Amino acid sequence: MxxxxxxxxxxxxxxxxxxxxxxxxxxxxxxxxxxxxxxxxxxxxxxxxxxxxxxxxxxxxxxxxxxxxxxxxxxxxxxxxxxxxxxxxxxxxxxxxxxxEETGIPDDWSPDLLEFLLPPDRSDCSTHPDEQASWGLERIGADEVEADGSGVDIGILDTGIQTDHCSVSVAGGRNFTADGLAGDYEDRHGHGTHVAGIAGALENDLGVVGTAPEATLHAVKVLDDEGRGRYSELIAGIDWCMSNDIELISMSLGGEEESRAVDDAVEAAHDAGHLLLTAAGNAGNAGDGACSEETMSYPATHEKVLAVAAMDEDDTLASYSSVGEAIDLLAPGTDIVSSVVDNEYAEASGTSMACPFVTGVAALVWENGEGNGPGPNETVREVLTVTAEPVLETCEEGAGLVDARAALGADMAGDSDGTPRSGSGQDGGLGGGGRIGSALEWVSDAVTGLLEWIRGLFG
CATH class of the missing domain: 3.30.70.80 (Peptidase S8 propeptide/proteinase inhibitor I9)
Structure with a gap:
């Protein structure tokens, strides 16, 4: 303000x-x-x-x-x-x-530890349970694609990440809060480690697996050990990601007030080619599909940020999910299993959980594009929205549910107007390499074949 x-x-x-x-x-x-x-x-x-x-x-x-x-x-x-x-x-x-102004996560965020996933010796990774995918990972099709996020950097702007968790690998980071020194980006809250696990937990047969398991995770601690922060600390996190060529900036947090300084930071990062993603907020909704309802937090409302709403396992909008005109995509957010501090695993809900699913799929798409580093943010964003699956059929979901299979079947080169198009077969889309095509691609090929057959009938 x-x-x-x-x-x-x-x-x-x-x-x-x-x-x-x-x-x-x-x-x-x-x-x-x-x-x-x-x-x-x-x-x-x-x-x-x-x-x-x-x-x-x-x-x-x-x-x-x-x-x-x-x-x-x-x-x-x-x-x-x-x-x-x-x-x-x-x-x-x-x-x-x-x-x-203040920013942070909801005060009532409370993960439920899963007893059946708790290892007998949490410090000994060999005792951790076998890997399992969350329902959310399966619902968006991320378990069926070959891309794994290799070579793509993700900045998790949150409460830090547990650096020695058996299911998460942290490449580095920075602490911008008063809790610890600059090099102390350990998570002593749990939220950041849970978010990180959804985006990129390792595929190592232990505990959980993330959406982009080979993406490089960076712990950018902009929220303190109580899950609270300031806009200046959030800006410092964005600044650090820009300085370190972090392609994806994932922010499962929000505040109540708009800020010219945050606007400047978001726009500068976007103009430099970074893709910024954030949770829509947990202020709830009327559940009636009304486009006039505005309950989103900031900076989710900024047009240069990809804002994510949350859904339940039965494909309905989560009652806690914020909604508004600026919603871009929908993703699973309720009862999501992921990593938490103390080398444990827990189930948690919120748009904070929905956002890293989209971040992970963005990493998969980015991996399949040409070149490394910041740059193709608008193209990746367009791919994610154009290939999204309509689920609610209302404005509450933006373009729809993020779809990893369809997104990886899209061609980032696009048509002449810049709109991404579907690939062609196993070798099509984003450089090929045997990527699994989308259902949309199959339908397109079928329709094209039918039209050619009809033209043959009439000479």
């Missing part, structure tokens, strides 16, 4: 109290020079001339502290005394100031 001079004055007059972050994972906070007893406020400060050095000087002169600076974005996160906010807004070189 951008703060006007009037809003800043109201905040000062009301004595609004905002907690102090202390140290961030990337930039130590300097000692505050705020007057004793003066409350502070976390803000994102944008310069009007692109000169960050002068902006930081202004912040420090007003007794504030720079918390985060970014490689790709020309604004900073800072902590400023409430009594000096109006001075900050009126200072030369300041374009605008906005609150550093």
């Amino acid at each position: 951008t703060l006007s001079r009037r809003q800043l004055l109201q905040g000062v007059g009301a004595g609004v109290s905002v907690g102090v972050l202390g140290n961030t994972a990337s930039t130590p906070a300097a000692a505050s020079t705020a007057p004793s007893g003066d409350d502070t406020r976390r803000v994102l400060v944008h310069p009007d001339n692109g000169l960050l050095g002068g902006l930081i000087d202004v912040i420090e002169q007003l007794g504030g502290t720079k918390l985060l600076e970014f490689e790709h974005f020309e604004f900073v996160a800072a902590e400023v005394p409430e009594s000096r906010l109006d001075d900050l807004l009126g200072a030369s070189g300041i374009a605008h100031v906005e609150d550093d």
Whole structure:
């Protein structure tokens, strides 16, 4: 939320109290020079001339502290005394100031540990149960394709990932929260490890398997051990993914307020060729297919983000799933089995679980495209939406249920208008290589054959 001079004055007059972050994972906070007893406020400060050095000087002169600076974005996160906010807004070189809003996962997210999947010795991978696929993996057909996500990087922007889980391999990452040092991206909550398992748990005959089991997972910790974070930390995660050429940026989180700074980060990452995906939110829906209902969280509402709603195993919209005009795809989200911390396995529900299914399929499609690294984000997004399976037949599902088989049968080269087309047989689509074709492809071939036969009858 951008703060006007009037809003800043109201905040000062009301004595609004905002907690102090202390140290961030990337930039130590300097000692505050705020007057004793003066409350502070976390803000994102944008310069009007692109000169960050002068902006930081202004912040420090007003007794504030720079918390985060970014490689790709020309604004900073800072902590400023409430009594000096109006001075900050009126200072030369300041374009605008906005609150550093909160983001996170639902407070009631509560995975159910599966006793039959608990190994006798959790630290000994040889004692872990045999691998099993979740119903969601099977429903989207990801268990029937040969692609495995090899060579594709996925940034899991969440609570971290357990780095020594028997079913998950973590290539690296970064911590942008106050919980631990920059290199401590361990998950001590469980949400991030569950999301990571859905997207890319290893196919190693143990526990669970992910949608893209050979994709390279990166633990980008933007939520603390309680599952809470700030927009500045989310932006820092996106910034890190851009700096490290992470193709897919998966965000199973959300906030209530829109943000110009987050908008800038999303648009910059999208323009650089990254595909950003996020959970729609768990604010619920009326279940009547009404297109006028808007319950989505942010940044799922941003047009450059691929937003995912959740469905139940009986192909109905999950009652908890947020809906809105910006929904792009539907994916399984209820009672999804995946990895959690302490080398355990659990069942959990939410659009947080739906999002990594789509992320995984995006990795499969990306793998089959030409070239590595950021670039074909719009083409991959188009493939996912054009090949989706209509299930609800309402606007609540966007384009429909993500379909791995159909997506891998699509031709990323597309038609002359850029629309992806279906492949032709086992060797068609996204470079061939024996990929399994889609049902849509088979129908297309059958219709073409029938038309040719009819033309033969009439000479």
